[in-house]
Amino acid sequence: MTRKNNDPQTAATATLTSAQRLGVLHSVVPDMAEPDADFRDLAEIAASLFDAPVALVxxxxxxxxxxxxxxxxxxxxAPSAESFCMHTIAGSSDEALIVADAAADPRFARQPRVVGAPFLRFYAGVPxxxxxxxxxxxxxxxxxxRLDLAPLLVTQLQRLSRIASSLFKLKHEAHQRAxxxxxxxREEQRHAMALDAANVGSWLWDVRSGKVSCNQPMLRMFGMAPTKSVHARDIFSxxxxxxxxxxxxxxxxxxxxxxxxxxTFRVASTGRWLLGRGRVHERDARGKPTLFLGINIDVTEEQGAAQRTRLLLRELNHRVKNTLAMLQSLARQTLRRTSDPQEFMTAFAGRLQAISEAHGLLSDHEWGEIRLSALLAKQLAPHVRDYEKQVEIHKDEILLGPDQxxxxxxxxxxxxTNAAKYGSLxxxxxxxxxxxxxxDEDGHRVLHMTWTEVGGPPVDEPTRRGFGSILIERSLDKVMGSSVKVEYLRAGLTAIVRLPL
Structure with a gap:
């Protein structure tokens, strides 16, 4: 169908400024001011069909x-308000606007391009x-x-309109896809960079072909050189x-x-531990897996920590048993030497605290070795008023194991304790x-330590050995080759300790 030239101006203006129409226009063709060579052929076909000097999209x-x-x-x-096309878009979809003689049409007779160059007279347009x-x-x-226009030409122009509309839509959809x-x-690159930075190996296994697509961290984890082709058997091997x-x-x-x-498994070439996780990503029509997606994380440090924890727990279990046996012996011996409950509690609590301090230091060092200086400070500080003035130490750097x-x-x-009660402290x-x-003694490291009290009251050797004296001599029984010798010199008590390290 064709539309005669009796559409009111107000309808054209309303269509021109329609918010819905402009929304679609700006969304689909945001670069409308830029000419597009893809539409040149359509304009040339339209000009050829009508044998017209001017054709536009x-x-x-x-x-x-x-x-x-x-x-x-x-x-x-050109300005929209002075255009023929504003009236074309005001009509119904796919309806052509034919202006046989613009000079005789009140809507266009006074337009600058009709009364002046290029003196347009005929127009045919389709939205x-x-x-x-x-x-x-x-x-x-x-x-x-043109007073007589073949209907077939209008039909052809309508076809070109549909093609141009489809082309605009396709170009918009292609741009959106792009x-x-x-x-x-960019997201995949960001994920890949994040996985690489976090040293996470990612992989996609094509179960049917056996090919594995993976990132560089994955290859590094398995000790494999960078390559474009990785097979599942390479990974499993x-x-x-x-x-x-x-x-x-x-x-x-x-x-x-x-x-x-x-x-969790180890890599044969490096011995490092890897944690693997994944699941079937795709199955075929029969339900058989076709793609398996997964990741690998290096957990060597975690495995080492877990192994150290297991060893530490075993060591701790052993130490607790030994400590309980020692505490039972201390309790029995302390009770045997005193019948006063308060005296017992004071003596036993002090010895229990001594064991606790040693255990605390060992625990801080995961039951490995501790420094002699740390042990001295822990055991002596509670019994002196001024540690720096009342404790003079000359020592090598000595490390002690748990038993020592x-x-x-x-x-x-x-x-x-004795020094604080009766001696120099x-x-x-x-x-x-x-x-x-x-x-060094015969290839073995041995601690020689001398305890000397000075500036205290005169010392007399006791006529009866107390439990404290026995404990001093027997506390190192668990360390083979150790000994403690106590000398009650008049100037002050001296103790000589020999302790294999």
Whole structure:
């Protein structure tokens, strides 16, 4: 159908400024001011069909009519309010506007391009419709009126309009896809960089072909050189022989039961531990797995920590048993030497505290070795008023194991307790001089330590040995080759300790 030239101006203006129409236009063709060579052929076909000197593919916004393709003119745009096309888009979808003689049409007779150059007289245009909104036109002009127009030409122009509309839509959809693909590519790159930075190996296993697509951290974890082609058998062969069967079994079970695979194994070439996780990503029509997606994380440090924890727990269990036996013996011996409950509690609590201090130091060092200086400070500080003035130490840097630390801690506690009650630490001017040297004896390291009390009251050798004296001599019994010798010199008590390290 064709539309005669009796549409009111108000309808054209309302369509021109329609917010819905402009929304579609700006969304689908945001770059409407830029000519597009893809529409040039359509304009040339329209000009050829009508044997017209001018043909346009246009987009019409509220103020301007933009020429996306033009034949017969070098202009790029024109004011919308002075255009023939504003009336074209005001009609119904796919309906042509034919102006046989613009000079005789009241809507166009006074337009600058009709009364002046190029003196347009004939116009035929069809709207370009996108998402049910007229956004532009495909049209032809002539400087001569055409009173008799073949209907077939109008039909052909309508076909070109539909093609141009579809092309705009397709270009818009292609642009949107390109934007999404670019965003997806950036996201994939970001994920890849994050996985690489976090040293997480990612992989996709094509179960049917056996090919594995993976990132560089994955190859590094398995000790494999960078390569474009990785096969599943290469990955499985890299797993430590002792862990391979269990790992494959877990993979098969996860695939068969549609569960998440979760396993830990070692890499044969490096001995490092890897944690693997993944699940079937895709299955075929028969339900068989075709793609398996997963990640690997290096957990060597965690495995080492877990192993150290297990060893520490075993060591701690052993030490607790020994400590309980020691506490029972201390309690019995302390009770045997005193019948006063308060005296017992004071003596036993002090010895218990000595063991606790040694255990605390050992625990801080995961039951490894502790420094002699730390043990001295822990056991002597509670018994002196001024540690720097009352304790003089000359020593080598000595490291003590658990048995040496607990035993020597008890010895130091008993010596310091006695000194605080009866010896040099019982008077303001007294002090203890400690000398500790590590010496080599027949290829073994041995601690020689001397405890000397100076500046205290005169010392008399006791007529009866108390439990404290016995404890000093017996606390190191668990360390073979150790000994403690106590000498009650008149100037002050001296204790000589020999302790294999």
């Amino acid at each position: 246009t987009l019409v916004d509220a103020k301007h009519q933009w020429f996306k393709a033009a034949v017969g003119t070098d202009e790029k745009h 370009l419709v996108i998402d049910e909104q007229p956004v532009g036109t495909i049209c032809v002009f002539d400087v001569k009126p 934007l999404k693909e670019a965003a997806l590519s 890299a797993i430590h022989h002792d862990d391979r069967a269990a790992t494959l079994s877990k993979l098969r079970s996860a695939m068969a039961q549609d569960e998440e695979y979760d396993g 630390a607990v035993g020597l801690g008890l010895v130091l506690h008993e010596l310091a 019982s008077v303001p001017g007294g002090k203890v001089v400690l000398t500790a040297r590590g010496v």
